[in-house]
Amino acid sequence: MEERLERGLHIVATPIGNLRDLSPRAADALRRADRILVEDTRVTAKLLAHIGAKVPMMRYDDHSSEAERDAILARLDDEAIALVSDAGTPLISDPGYKLVRAARAAGHAVHTIPGPSAAIAALTLAGLPTDRFLFLGFLPAKAKARSEALAEIAGVRASLILYESGPRLGDTLAALHEQLGNRDGAVTREISKLHEECVTGTLNELAARYADLQPKGEIVVVVGPPAVPEAATDEQLDAALGEALTRLSASRAAAEVAEKLSLPRKRAYARALELTK
Ligand code: SAM
16 A cells, blocks of 8 residues: 555646656656546546556546535545646646635645646747747637737747647638747647657748648647847937937937837937937
């Protein structure tokens, strides 16, 4: 009999395709938990069989009722309960957020056992900047809502990570190209599985490639950040300040022009003072 796991809620990341990506710590927690909250018992049953664990499973998702959540919280007083999703890290476009929040509010211990997540795996494959990134999950399916979501983040200077499905990939890439411009991108597919693939190109190229092609399997799209505008020349700065100074004080003109030309405000202000001498 395995020693019992420390009581509380244990968020356990599981593989996104390759069972060997299950960490020893994750396997240990799943074997020793008193029960496991799952999205789909059939999916998790395979994982448990793989590690020889026999632990009761209970279905849970964020649509579960308050009463169901309360029943889980009551068990946390004496049980170690693991939360898994079908694949990857729970809570990341998967259930769990409401439960973690409720468990914390009720004073229960919450532990996490980190591991695979398709979003981070895709980012590491894409060859796009990784210093700042924004995870968008699944974009809305309806064109209008998708367009609004993209308009909201079009100016963000970060790589973007999106989950997508084969049938919607072509439309999504076309929308990304139309609203974000011709940035660099990558379509990653079936990560850690037999047919793992990463196709890179500009959004224009990718949208053309997938316009009539609906790839099978699981997909993450990564989009590079917007191009950094070329630094404005002295002539451009003078022209913009010359116009702004006809309407505004030196400091306000400098602020407006610095914003417009993406320049440090100090440089614009120093030049504005020279021009007004
Ligand atoms: N929580 C999971 C995680 O951390 O990766 C993601 C769950 S979300 C419901 C499922 C989506 O993740 C899929 O539709 C696909 O976009 C992406 N995904 C999952 N496994 C993948 C894989 N092996 N390769 C590429 N994308 C994958």
